[in-house]
Amino acid sequence: MKITSIRADGFRNLKEVDIALHPKLNIFCGSNAQGKTNLLEALWLCTGERSFRGSKDRDMIAADGKKLSISAEFEDNRRVQTIDYAFSRSDMKNKKLLINGVSMKNPSELFGKLRCVIFTPEDLSLSKGSPDNRRSFCDQSVSQLKLSYRNVADKYKRILEQRNLQLKLIASGKSDDSMLDIWDIQLAQMGAYITMLRYNYCKKLNSTASALYEEISSGAERLDIVYNSTVYKELEGRIDYKGDLFGEYYDKLTGSRADDIRAGFTIHGVHRDDLLCSINGMPAKDFASQGQHRSIALIMKLSQAYILGEEMCDPPCILLDDVLSELDAARQSFVMNKIKGMQVLITCCDSSQLNHTEGTVFTVKSGRVSAEK
């Protein structure tokens, strides 16, 4: 996957950006608050994913403007493609989206077209932080490989909210247990499917990540990542998500109804699962040092890119937002080495920190982006 050009205007502070990218290395340099992350965020929008900053669409339109527009041209291993995306403050629901010049109704049509892996400083706490981050990481990774997954995961969240609401109604005597069944059946159907896909992804992640970790630790340490289900004791070899996996999930939900009503939320389910990382058999969350946490996070993101590239037979583009400055020299060169075959977009404040012999350096200033001569 190679992005050949990006245009953006009215996206936050970006103004009349129109740049051609280098097929390998692109470095975006500038002082703070000039628009470097905004540029990556604009591009990220073209992948169909939600903002990695968790922003609302409305906030992405320039504060003093009425509309934003982004265009990207890229080539995968088969053909050249274009994405044109625009929306205006006055008509947020009506987004104008063209894929290869053809008008599309729903931004979800963007999924799977432009494949990127983004790495931000927040990702460095992937192994240390809350399970929520690891579940999102897992969901994002799976949805890049299986486009229909995102819909199921979103629907699961909506049904879970309904069930939790119902639990509170029952606790206050305004409803009864029998009303839970319609939610439990749906949660079990979707939960079984989500578990199976996440579990299978984690197996691939574990094998890629442990090999990379062995390298980064010069063979001194072993990393293991396993999927920790709050529903199933054993998942290995189980694929019948409509049959036995569904049945066990449903039994778990019905079996814990009384506890759930007392707690006011659903105690078991994929929304409570986690990826457990361990180093030399010791759980990372309890025993890992800061540096080990960073290495695990780095390796998880690198593995995400590797697996995506392998499964799609085409390496994704790598977006590194301010990450290198957070890493020591050894980890910096490890990352740069490992992503050598992929197109990379890097933001930083000072390009002299980066050791590079090829590529294009862009200056970002007050929302304008220009290639350095």
Ligand SMILES: Nc1ncnc2c1ncn2[C@@H]1O[C@H](COP(=O)(O)OP(=O)(O)OP(=O)(O)O)[C@@H](O)[C@H]1O
């Ligand atoms: N909707 C918006 N309209 C106009 N400007 C905006 C909008 N949203 C954010 N900005 C501006 O964009 C700038 C931040 O851009 P960005 O986050 O890309 O900076 P950066 O170059 O990555 O900086 P840093 O090096 O600190 O990460 C800020 O000046 C902010 O005020």
Ligand SMILES: [Mg+2]
């Ligand atoms: Mg930034």
